[in-house]
Amino acid sequence: MSTLPGENSVLSPRSFLLRGLAAGLVAGLIAFLVAFAFGEPYVDDAIALEEAAAAQMTPAEVAAEEAAAAAEDDSGMVEISRDDQRSWGLLTGTVAIGTALGGLAALAAAAVVGRLGLSARGSTALVALLGFVAVGLVPFAKYPATPPAVGSGDTIGGRTASYFALLLVSVLAVIAAVVVAQRLRDRMDGWSAAGLVAGGYLVVIGVAMWLLPSVNELGDFPADTLWYFRRSSLLVLAAMWATIGVVLVAAIGRLTDRATADAQRRELAASL
Amino acid sequence: MSHTSATPLAPTAQVPVVPLLQLGTWVVFFGLLAMLAIFFVSSDQGAVSLLAGNGVHEWVHDARHLLGFPCH
Numbered sequence: 001m002s003t004l005p006g007e008n009s010v011l012s013p014r015s016f017l018l019r020g021l022a023a024g025l026v027a028g029l030i031a032f033l034v035a036f037a038f039g040e041p042y043v044d045d046a047i048a049l050e051e052a053a054a055a056q057m058t059p060a061e062v063a064a065e066e067a068a069a070a071a072e073d074d075s076g077m078v079e080i081s082r083d084d085q086r087s088w089g090l091l092t093g094t095v096a097i098g099t100a101l102g103g104l105a106a107l108a109a110a111a112v113v114g115r116l117g118l119s120a121r122g123s124t125a126l127v128a129l130l131g132f133v134a135v136g137l138v139p140f141a142k143y144p145a146t147p148p149a150v151g152s153g154d155t156i157g158g159r160t161a162s163y164f165a166l167l168l169v170s171v172l173a174v175i176a177a178v179v180v181a182q183r184l185r186d187r188m189d190g191w192s193a194a195g196l197v198a199g200g201y202l203v204v205i206g207v208a209m210w211l212l213p214s215v216n217e218l219g220d221f222p223a224d225t226l227w228y229f230r231r232s233s234l235l236v237l238a239a240m241w242a243t244i245g246v247v248l249v250a251a252i253g254r255l256t257d258r259a260t261a262d263a264q265r266r267e268l269a270a271s272l
Numbered sequence: 273m274s275h276t277s278a279t280p281l282a283p284t285a286q287v288p289v290v291p292l293l294q295l296g297t298w299v300v301f302f303g304l305l306a307m308l309a310i311f312f313v314s315s316d317q318g319a320v321s322l323l324a325g326n327g328v329h330e331w332v333h334d335a336r337h338l339l340g341f342p343c344h
Contacts, residue, residue, distance in 0.1 A: 011288050013298035031339075039338040076325020085334050093313045093335020100306035107299050114289035136340070145340035148333075159342040160319035233338050259288045 011259040016110035017103055023247035024102015028095030031240040040086050042229035046147035102244050105131050109252055120256035121249050128245025134174040136237035139167045142209045145233035151217050162212050169208040177201045314341040
């Protein structure tokens with residue numbers, strides 16, 4: 001059945017994406033507030049420890065560090081104050097990541113709405129929940145956030161590669177899990193299908209974690225500061241995904257309500 | 273649950289779906305943009321450098337740590 005010009009369904013990818021960007025922007029702001037209030041105190045603690053360690057270096061170590069710094073090309077090197085880093089810099093980062101993740105979550109929601117046997121709101125909430133697990137929680141489980149002063153600059157390449165490898169496996173596996181669950185719904189009830197693919201996802205993640213290298217560069221960093229930092233980092237991720245979920249469920253819920261009403265009206269008009 | 277739902281949904285008027293082919297274009301387009309944004313916040317001037325110097329790294333430094341990306 002064709003639609004008249006200007007009578008296209010309001011359910012276009014564009015309408016999802018715009019709502020996702022808005023949800024992500026709000027999520028970035030909320031994540032900033034949480035990070036500033038609960039995370040920054042421990043970033044400051046870690047930097048203080050880093051500076052205390054630097055003050056205790058032997059003259060030979062200082063000379064080696066200065067030689068390394070002198071050998072580096074320092075064009076484009078800038079000094080940014082802690083005040084700027086912990087406020088505007090942090091805000092830039094959380095808003096950029098929030099908006100990117102919000103847009104991606106909305107496009108994922110566009111792919112599943114009406115296809116999973118759930119309401120549009122349920123499908124969208126599921127996307128946000130799976131986003132938090134697959135993008136936030138799973139990489140964190142093997143490569144948790146580290147405060148400044150933890151981690152050697154020499155291993156950043158390998159650690160970045162491992163982190164993104166696990167993230168990639170996790171995202172691909174969660175997409176595959178949803179596709180398989182949708183296929184399985186013909187043969188079993190929804191909860192059984194969900195349980196089965198959740199198990200499959202965990203097996204894939206378990207194997208990936210087992211294969212990927214472990215990182216231990218903590219040295220004598222104090223365990224309590226590390227734990228508080230990681231707890232607050234997890235809180236930031238949770239706040240970001242929760243906000244994306246809540247805003248997106250409301251926005252996409254209203255959008256699909258309108259699309260459903262339009263479809264019903266059109267059906268009624270066609271029957272007359 | 274859904275068959276006892278109070279919402280006046282005619283059985284023929286389910287939630288409309290977005291055509292996947294149409295969605296694919298948007299996923300590619302926005303996916304690339306999003307990856308670029310994520311790259312600059314998470315990794316530039318760390319493991320890999322697209323821009324010279326350390327300005328990007330220093331500016332988003334705290335977000336990189338608190339969002340759980342490998343920093344230094």
